[in-house]
Amino acid sequence: xxxxxxxxxxxxxxxxxxxxxxxxxxxxxxxxxxxxxxxxxxxxxxxxxxxxxxxxxxxxxxxxxxxxxxxxxxxxxxxxxxxxxxxxxxxxxxxxxxxxxxxxxxxxxxxxxxxxxxxxxxxxxxxxxxxxxxxxxxxxxxxxxxxxxxxxxxxxxxxxxxxxxxxxxxxxxxxxxxxxxxxxxxxxxxxxxxxxxxxxxxxxxxxxxxxxxxxxxxxxxxxxxxxxxxxxxxxxxxxxxxxxxxxxxxxxxxxxxxxxxxxxxxxxxxxxxxxxxxxxxxxxxxxxxxxxxxxxxxxx
Amino acid sequence: xxxxxxxxxxxxxxxxxxxxxxxxxxxxxxxxxxxxxxxxxxxxxxxxxxxxxxxxxxxxxxxxxxxxxxxxxxxxxxxxxxxxxxxxxxxxxxxxxxxxxxxxxxxxxxxxxxxxxxxxxxxxxxxxxxxxxxxxxxxxxxxxxxxxxxxxxxxxxxxxxxxxxxxxxxxxxxxxx
Numbered sequence: 001x002x003x004x005x006x007x008x009x010x011x012x013x014x015x016x017x018x019x020x021x022x023x024x025x026x027x028x029x030x031x032x033x034x035x036x037x038x039x040x041x042x043x044x045x046x047x048x049x050x051x052x053x054x055x056x057x058x059x060x061x062x063x064x065x066x067x068x069x070x071x072x073x074x075x076x077x078x079x080x081x082x083x084x085x086x087x088x089x090x091x092x093x094x095x096x097x098x099x100x101x102x103x104x105x106x107x108x109x110x111x112x113x114x115x116x117x118x119x120x121x122x123x124x125x126x127x128x129x130x131x132x133x134x135x136x137x138x139x140x141x142x143x144x145x146x147x148x149x150x151x152x153x154x155x156x157x158x159x160x161x162x163x164x165x166x167x168x169x170x171x172x173x174x175x176x177x178x179x180x181x182x183x184x185x186x187x188x189x190x191x192x193x194x195x196x197x198x199x200x201x202x203x204x205x206x207x208x209x210x211x212x213x214x215x216x217x218x219x220x221x222x223x224x225x226x227x228x229x230x231x232x233x234x235x236x237x238x239x240x241x242x243x244x245x246x247x248x249x250x251x252x253x254x255x256x257x258x259x260x261x262x263x264x265x266x267x268x269x270x271x272x273x274x275x276x277x278x279x280x281x282x283x284x285x286x287x288x289x290x291x292x293x294x295x296x297x298x299x300x
Numbered sequence: 301x302x303x304x305x306x307x308x309x310x311x312x313x314x315x316x317x318x319x320x321x322x323x324x325x326x327x328x329x330x331x332x333x334x335x336x337x338x339x340x341x342x343x344x345x346x347x348x349x350x351x352x353x354x355x356x357x358x359x360x361x362x363x364x365x366x367x368x369x370x371x372x373x374x375x376x377x378x379x380x381x382x383x384x385x386x387x388x389x390x391x392x393x394x395x396x397x398x399x400x401x402x403x404x405x406x407x408x409x410x411x412x413x414x415x416x417x418x419x420x421x422x423x424x425x426x427x428x429x430x431x432x433x434x435x436x437x438x439x440x441x442x443x444x445x446x447x448x449x450x451x452x453x454x455x456x457x458x459x460x461x462x463x464x465x466x467x468x469x470x471x472x473x474x475x476x477x
Contacts (some may be wrong), residue, residue: 013351017384018389020359024380028436047367136369140437143370173392215362242472 002205008123014190042134042145043125048177056135066276073163125242126282128152130160132275137184137213144180144219144275159240164248165269166190167278168262178280184213184272191238192217192247195231203232203247203266213272215248217264224262226253232266239283293300305346305406316341317361321368324461326412333453338365339429340462342379344421346406347390351383358383378432382425385467388426393417410466418466423459430455 008015041052048284059066130152134145148154149171157256160167160180168182181188184205192203193215232251236243246269254263320338328334341361345354362376368377394402397417402408410418430451438447 013355014382017355017380020355020380021377023376024359024362024373025436028371040366042370044367050321051368055453060327120336130319134325136325138331138334139369139371140443141371144372 019294038149042143045174045176047147048174051134052147062271069276099185124288127279128154128282129277129279131277135275137272142182142184144168144182146178146180149176149178151175154178154280157240160269161241161281162247162275162278165270165277166234166241166245167270170280182227182272183268190247191235192232193235195233200235213267213268215266217266218260218261220264222255222260222262226251226264227249242281312344313341316435320365325368329457332450333457335457335461337458337461337465338393339382339426340465342383343425344407344409347408348406352441355383374433374436377436378429381432382429385425389421392424393421396420426458427455
């Protein structure tokens with residue numbers, strides 16, 4: 001016993017080293033599998049405050065680019081607004097024509113053709129704008145920090161999108177900050193579909209190549225014909241991103257004779273280098289949907 | 301070590317950590333070269349610091365930097381290994397230069413031991429740090445050469461910045477000649 005204690009004492013530095021390394025490696029492994037401790041990452045209050053201060057300073061140097069980006073977004077929105085307005089006018093015209101037709105048919109009850117779809121079907125999604133205060137794209141595991149947190153009703157597992165497409169998913173929040181696991185992370189998998197053929201697959205980040213960020217579209221069966229240049233959008237199955245959010249454009253398609261699935265490379269539409277304002281997607285019915293799915297599975 | 305030495309150490313830690321998390325975190329050269337200049341604060345720890353203390357300091361500093369990268373444990377593991385290997389690096393320095401170089405030296409820096417010995421000391425420890433860091437981060441064998449490329453490119457980048465920063469803001473007292 002004495003000998004053992006002497007041995008331990010003699011190599012105490014080495015054992016202490018092993019102890020500290022053990023804790024560190026444990027954190028690496030544990031964090032990768034759960035990733036929900038808001039304390040140990042960039043949404044930590046102190047870390048978030050430091051990041052925000054740094055971001056406030058660097059903001060001044062890129063004001064011009066930000067302005068250009070925002071005015072581009074604005075122009076796009078205006079175009080969309082005009083399109084919707086003309087659509088609306090057309091619809092109201094045809095509605096009034098329909099009304100006058102029913103009148104001429106002899107006073108049929110107009111409630112029969114009034115819209116019967118409950119309006120809240122269309123508002124089950126809420127978008128919460130947030131500012132990116134820290135972003136990385138060159139690491140193996142990339143994270144984004146936002147300047148909003150639980151106080152602004154952000155929560156883990158919410159999807160993050162920007163006008164160009166998907167950005168990532170929240171992994172941890174503190175009161176005022178949130179850490180987002182970017183699409184550029186090996187653990188991020190997005191349920192996707194090809195917009196033309198509606199075939200469902202999964203998108204994963206593959207690599208960076210010069211300025212492009214490439215991803216893989218997995219599980220597209222070989223009988224489906226896939227064209228280079230098709231757009232890939234989110235499917236509505238995962239309840240993280242709104243259905244139809246752009247993900248990217250198909251860049252390359254390969255199919256070997258012995259493969260069950262296509263080998264598809266896509267080019268992400270989001271410019272991860274210049275993320276500024278993003279939107280957290282609050283899926284109001286998400287919990288309900290998940291509970292229902294769970295109940296169905298338990299019932300089987 | 302007097303209170304003056306402690307102040308110098310505190311300034312070192314604040315300076316290099318701030319430089320890391322506010323500036324260097326956003327700088328990447330050629331897509332593969334990262335700079336982890338905060339290790340300079342550990343390199344400049346007094347040589348008479350007990351090794352268990354220096355490893356604890358390294359763990360805390362590594363974990364703090366990790367929070368900014370949202371990768372808890374990776375920098376901490378690399379820093380602890382670096383401080384564990386420090387005696388070996390010191391042996392290499394003293395065996396490769398004239399005897400008595402490290403005598404009376406408490407903080408090993410360019411001003412106290414000169415350029416070449418400091419370069420040996422810093423490069424050994426920085427490469428140990430970066431090798432651990434990038435291989436733990438990759439955690440996959442199929443990225444071996446890509447990771448190795450990152451280790452070498454980032455190691456050179458960090459080493460360059462650390463040596464330059466030695467000349468820019470030197471907090472160690474001049475050695476009496």
